Amino acid sequence: EIARAAAALLRKVKGPVGPLAGRKVLITAGPTHEPIDPVRYIANRSSGKQGYAIAAAAAAAGAEVTLVSGPVSLADPDGVTVVRVESAREMLTAVEAALPADVAIMAAAVADWRMAEDAAQKIKKDGSGKPPTLQFAENPDILATLGHHAALRPRLLVGFAAETQNVLDNAASKLTRKNADWIVANDVSPATGIMGGDRNTVHLVSRDGVEDWPDLAKGEVATRLVERIAFALGARDA
Amino acid sequence: EIARAAAALLRKVKGPVGPLAGRKVLITAGPTHEPIDPVRYIANRSSGKQGYAIAAAAAAAGAEVTLVSGPVSLADPDGVTVVRVESAREMLTAVEAALPADVAIMAAAVADWRMAEDAAQKIKKDGSGKPPTLQFAENPDILATLGHHAALRPRLLVGFAAETQNVLDNAASKLTRKNADWIVANDVSPATGIMGGDRNTVHLVSRDGVEDWPDLAKGEVATRLVERIAFALGARDA
Structure with a gap:
């Protein structure tokens, strides 16, 4: 209790603390809805839980976080600036308005x-x-x-690939085509229960290869990813 | 407090009381989702609030209520049997399984x-x-x-017509084509705020003509409709 109060006081005096203190992190989450007419739209089963968990973990690590969110029924994470959008085009506009950023994590299912x-x-x-x-x-x-932004490409750009087949091939191809640094890939076939669920089994695909993570709570995936991001930024600074 | 306890005791001893006691009421609510592939679907902006309010009002009036609901984020109303479905075809199957019914109120945006x-x-x-x-x-x-069911057409069949133009013409044509008794028609243009909102402005269209109801809370629309249903069933019995 005293420790927490001291940490809060310290943040007030010295600004954010933590491995991502002073970093601007931009995150997208959730589905997009594409209108067909005034009452109908095309949607997808993304719940936004993984992206919101990453936003919360990045804020807890001291980052200045902007979360651009499609339509979800989740509360705003503490200490995060949330911009709510509906369609892919609105999401792109909000993402571009939030640049520059040190890190961008594109977790939305656009x-x-x-x-x-x-x-x-x-x-x-x-x-x-x-x-x-x-x-x-x-x-x-x-x-x-x-990924191809001439002036404002984030230093670390992380994409997501939700697939129902050829998960790793699709992720590796996405990494190259979109000029991302990492792709977080997962199999979202209905039998996995990942879309809408609380757990996730992901593969971290980079130019160095593929890392298979175990089945984890989405909050644990978020914490690990944020730790890896802090480490990678530190290594690039050095 | 004593009166409520007495009423609860009375219901236990004598069965349901109220103007719809002994009536079977079948209600649909919410949108349907039509899958495109394992992750994408077509949806509509129905929140299910109006249908759920009607189910609650019918149960409060003593009816035995089955609510067939598309995907919504609403809690089951008290004292109502809720059957959750996703697509229109699943909804039809669940509706047919719930027959016979004295009254059917098809409020879902199928x-x-x-x-x-x-x-x-x-x-x-x-x-x-x-x-x-x-x-x-x-x-x-x-x-x-x-409406055209040979053996099991409900005695009172109520449809809904959510339109963005030609509201009353569309409702009158629907009444005839679908052989319904009443159509509850409303204008769901985005500017009205009705889809997803808590208020509704409806027109009750029957073979006798059109009744314009004032702007009401969805709960008030539900109560009025249930009162009208009880009255109509009583008149048909007499």
Whole structure:
């Protein structure tokens, strides 16, 4: 109790303490929703739990954290600036507005596609029995945009790859194509219970190879990742 | 306090009391989610609040209530049997399993369309820059299925029509096509704040005409509707 009060006092006097003190960390979390018409949208099963846990762990490690979050039913983590968005395009705008950052961790499950045009009015059955044809357009790739950013690429850029097959191949290819430093890859097949659940089994993919982490609580994955980030930044500073 | 204890004791001894005592009421609520692949789905903005409020009001009026609910983040109402489903097809199956019912109130925002085939694996960008083509199929029409049910059509069948334009025309046409007794129609344009909100402005459309209700809390809409149902059933019995 006294120790905690002393630590809080110290933070007030000296600013944040901890292995990420003085670092700006940008995190995305949750799904995006892509509107079809005023009442319908395309979504995905991301709960945001892993990204929120990383934001909380980074803040606890002393970082100045901005969390850009899609629609989730989670409370804002303590000491984190939360920007809430709905679509992939809104998320990209919020991410770019939050630059520069020392570290960016793109944990959101961003929709690859949106409607080419979302309808101003609710789409009705036309009586023909034929469903409407929806035209899709590719969404901006937020991870690749940061990875190839000429002036403001974060020093350490971490992407996520949620796959249901060829997990490691897809992650390695994503690392290269998007110019990320690390990809946190996991298998989100429904049988794993990872999407929406409280545990996660991830692989940390970098240019040095693949590290398999054991099955962990999402909070433990977050703590480990933040420790690794602090270590990597320290090594780059040295 | 004494009065409430006495009423609870009375219910235990004599069974449910209230204007809907002895009636079986079937209610649907919430959105449906239609899977695209293991991680993506099509959803709509229904929160389920109006349907849940009707279920609670019907149970409070003494009815035996089954609530078939799409994915929502609401607690089960007291004294109601809740069956949770995801897609329109699952909802239809659960509704048919709950028949016979004296009254059915179809408040769910059921998706008109689903994927013709939902993919077993996550759909990936194929590198062509071209989005995938999704083939849709029409979902079963739950309200029309009940309205035209040869043996088990509920004595009083109430549908909902959530529209963003031509609200009353669409509701009147729905009443006829689906052989419902009443349609509760409302304008769910985003500016109204009705979808997801706590208030509702509805029109009760029947073969006798249209009744405009004032702006009310969703709980008040529920209570009024249940009173009207009890009155209509009593009139039909007489």
